[in-house]
Amino acid sequence: MKIIRLILLILHVGIFFLLVGMLLNAYIPPKVFPWFNLLSLGFPLLMTGYILLTFFWIISWKKRAFLFLFLGLLFFNPILRWVNYSGHKSEEGNFKIISLNAKNGNLGVKNIETFINAQKADVVLLQEYGGYKEYHFDGLKRVADTAVVAVFSKFKIVGQKKLIKSNIEHSNIYTTQTDIEVRGKIYRIINIHLQSFKFEKSMVKLNGNNEKDEEKVKNIVKRLIPTFKIHQEQISVIKKAVENSPYPIILAGDFNSVPNSYEYYHLLGGLQDAFVKAGNGSATSFHDYKFPIRIDYIFTSKSIKPITYKVDRSVRISDHYPVIATFKLSK
Template sequence: MKIVRLILLILHIGIFLLLVGMLLNAYVPPKVFPWFNLLSLGFPFLITGYILLTVFWIFSWKKRAFVFLFLGLLFFNSTIRWVNYSSGKNEAPDFKIISFNAKTGNFGVENIESFINAQKADVVLLQEYGGKNDYHLEGLKRFSDTAIVAVFSRFKIVEHKELVKGNYDHTNVYATQVDIDIKGKVCRFINIHLQPFRFEKNMVKLDGNNEQDEEKLKNIVKRLIPVFKIHQDEVEIIRKAVKESPYPVILAGDFNSVPNSYEYYHLLDGLQDAFVEAGSGSSTSFHDYKFPIRIDYIFASKTIQPISYKVDRSVQISDHYPVIATFKLNK
C-alpha cells in the first residue's frame, strides 16, 4: 500500500506542476513557449484528477491533504471559468445580446432565424455565418457581409471597422468592431473568430491502434502550435482596439481557445468574463466532440454590468451552442 501511495503522491505532484504551468499562459506567449497553451486544453481532466487525489488523501487521513487543499486554491478562478454558480441579479437589463457560431447555416438557416427571432435580442454577433446566407432577423439591421463575422443590431450603428483578416485567406475578415448607440450611450462591440484549427472528427478520434493514435497526436500538436502563434498576433490587434476604445467594450465571439489559455488571459485583460460574473452551471459551448470545450465567450468592460449569462443547450442548430447575455449600462 505504501508503494501505491507513493505513486499517487508523485502523480498528484505532477498534476499540480502541470496546472501551474497552465497558469503561466498569463505571462508566456506562444511564440516563446507554446507548450503551456497545450496544457490549458487538458484542464478539465487535470483538475478532476487533482480533486480526486485530494479527496483520496482526506479519506486516508493524511496531513498532505491539507497541503493539497491549500495549493488547490490557486486553481479556483481557473475552475469557475468552466463551471460556475453565481446568484442571479434582479435588475432590469438595458440590452440583450447573442453570440453564436452559425456553422455557415449548415444546420438550416431557417432554424437559426427562428431561434434568434424568438429571443428578441438587441444585438446579434454571428461567426461563420456564411456570406451568401440571407438571414431575416426581425427588427435587426446587418452591418457586415463578410463570410466569417457579422453584426446585427436593433440600435443605431455609429461606425464600423475591420480589425483582423485571415492568415490563410486575406479576403475573409475574422474580427470587426462596431460602435452602437444604446439608449444614448455608445458601446463598442468587437466580434471575433480567431483563426480556426480546422480539425475534422476523424483527425482527433483515437482508434486504439498505438501507432496510428501516436501519429494522430503528433499531427494534432503540429496543427495546434502554428495556430497558437497566429492567435498571438490576432490577440495583439484586438487588445489594441480594446485599449484605445473611447467607449465601453463588449468583446464576444468564437475565440477557438479554452479558458486559462494565453488567448483567454490576454483578451480578458481589463475586461470581465460575463459567465464568471453572472453565469451558472457549465460554460461548455462546443458540442461536436465528446469533450468539455468552452471556446465561445462574452467579455465586457467593467462599466457594463452583466445581469445574466446562458449557454442555450436546448437547441442544436450548429456545432456550437448559442451564448445569450444581458447587461446593464452604468449611467
Template sequence: MKVVRLIFLIAHLGILFLLLGTLMNAYVPPKVYPWFNLLSLGFPVLIIAYIVLTIFWIFLWKKRAVAFILLGLLFLNPIKRWVNFSSDKKAGSDLKIVSFNAKGGTLGYENIERYINTQDADIVLLQEHGNMKGYHLKGFNEGKGDDIISVFSKYKIVDQKELIESNSETNNAYANQTDIEIKGSIYRFINVYLQPFKFEKNMVKLKGNSDEDEQKVKDVVKRLIPTFKMHQEQVASIRKGIDDSPYPVILVGDFNSVPNSYEYYHLGKGLKDAFVESGRGSATSFHDYKFPIRIDYVFTSDSILPLSYEVDRSVRISDHYPVIATFKLKK
C-alpha cells in the same frame, strides 16, 4: 500500500505542476513557449484528477491533504471559467445579446433565423454565419459583414472597422469593431473569430492502435502549435481595438481557445468574463466532441454589469450552442 501511496503522491505532484503551467499562459506567449497553452486544453481532466487525489489523501487522514487543499485554491477562478454557480442578480436588464457560431448555416439558415427572431435580442453577433443574404432578421439594422462574422443591431450603428481581415488561405481569422449608440451612449462591440484548428472528428479520435494513435497525437500537436502562434498575433490586433476604445467594450465571439489559455488571459485583460460574473452551470459551448470545450465568450468593460449568461442547449442548429447574455448599462 506504501508503494501505492508513493506513486499517487508523485502523480499528484506531477498534476499540480501541469496545472501551474496553465497559469503561466497569463505571462508566457506561445511564440516563446507554446506548451503552456497546450496544457490549457487538458485543464478539465487535470483538475478532476487533482480533486480525486486530494479526496484520496483526506480519506487516509494524511497531513498532505491540507497542503493540496490550500494549493488547490489557486485554481478556484480557473475552475469558475468552466463551471460556475453565481447568484441571481435582481437588477433590470438594459441590453440582451446573442452570440452564435452558425457553422456556415449548414444546418439551415431558416432554423437559425427562426431561433434568433424568437430571442427578442437587441444585438446579434454571428460567427461563421455563411451568407448574410441568407438571414432576414426582424427589426434589425445590418452592419457590414462578410462570410464569417456579422452584426445585427436594433440600435443605430455609428461606425465599423475591421481589426483582422483574412488575406490568405492560411489566415482565416476575422475580427471587427462596431460602435453602436444605445440610449444616448455609444458602446463598442468587438466580434471575434480567431484562426480555427480545422480538425475533423476522425483526426482526433483514438482507435486503440498504439502506432496509429501516436501518429494522430503528433499530427494534432503539429496543427495546434502553429495556430497558437498565429493567435498571438491576432490577439495583439484585437487588443488595439479594445485598448484604444473611447467607449465601454463588449467583446464576444469564437476564440477557438479554451479558458486559461493565452488567448483567454490576454483578450480578457481588463475586462470581465460575463460567465464568471453571472453564469450558472457549465460554459461548454462546442458540442461536436464529447470532451467539454468552451470556446465562445462574452467579456465586458467594468461599467457594464453582466446580469445573466446562458449557453442555450435546447437547440442544435450548429456544432456550437448559442450564447445569450443580458446586461445592466451603468449611467
C-alpha cells in the same frame, strides 16, 4: 499499499506542476513557449484528477490532504471559468446579446432565424455564418459584414470597420468592430473569430491502434502550435483596439481557445468575463466532441454590468451552442 501511495503522491505532485504551468499562460506567449497553452486544453482532466487525489488523501487521513487543499486554492478562479454559480440577480437587464458560431448555416438558416427571433435580442453576433447567406432577424438591421462574421443590431450603427483580415496563409478569418448608439451612449462591439484549428472529428478520435493514434496525436500538435502563434498575432491587434477605444467595449465571439489559455488571459485584460460574473453551471459551448470545450465568450468593460449569462443547450442549430447574455447599461 505504501508503494501505491507513493505512486499516487508523485502523480498528484506532477498534476499540480502541470496546472501551475497552465497558469503561466498569463505571462508567457506561444511564440516563446507554446507548450503551456497545450496544458489549458487538458485542464478539465487535470483538475478532475487533482480533486480526486485530494479526496483520496482526505479519506486516507493523511496530513498531506491539507497541503493539497491549500495549494488547490490557486485553481479556484480557473475552475470558475469553466463551471460557476453566481446565483440569481434581482435586477433586470436592459440590453440582450446573442453570440453564435453558425457553422455556415449548415443545420438550416431558418432554424437559426426561428431561434433568434424568439429571443428578442438587441444585438446578434454571428461567426462562420456561411459567406453571404441571408439571415432575417425581426427588428434587427444587418451591419456591413465580412465573409466570416456578421453583426445585427436594433440600435443605430455609427461606425464599423475590419480589425483583422487574414492573408491566405492564415485563411479568411475576420474580426470587426462596430459602434452602436444605445440611448444616447456609444458602445463598441468587437465580433471575434480567431484562427480555426481546422479539426475534423475523425482527426481527433483515437481508435486504439497505437501506431495510428500516435500519428494522430503528432498531427494534432502540429496544427495546435502554429495556430497558437497566429492567435498571438491576432490578439495583439484586438488588444490595441480595446485599449484605444474611447467607448465601453463588448468583446464576443468564437475565440477558438479554452479558458486559462494565453488567448483567454490576454483578451480578458482590463475586461470582465460575463460568465464568471453572471453565469450558472457549465460554460461549455462546443458540443461536437465528447469533451468539455468552452470557446465562445462575451467579455465587457467593467462599466457594463452582467445580469444573466446562459449557454442554451436546448437547441442544436450548429456545432456550437448559442451564448445569450443580458446586461444593465447605464441610462
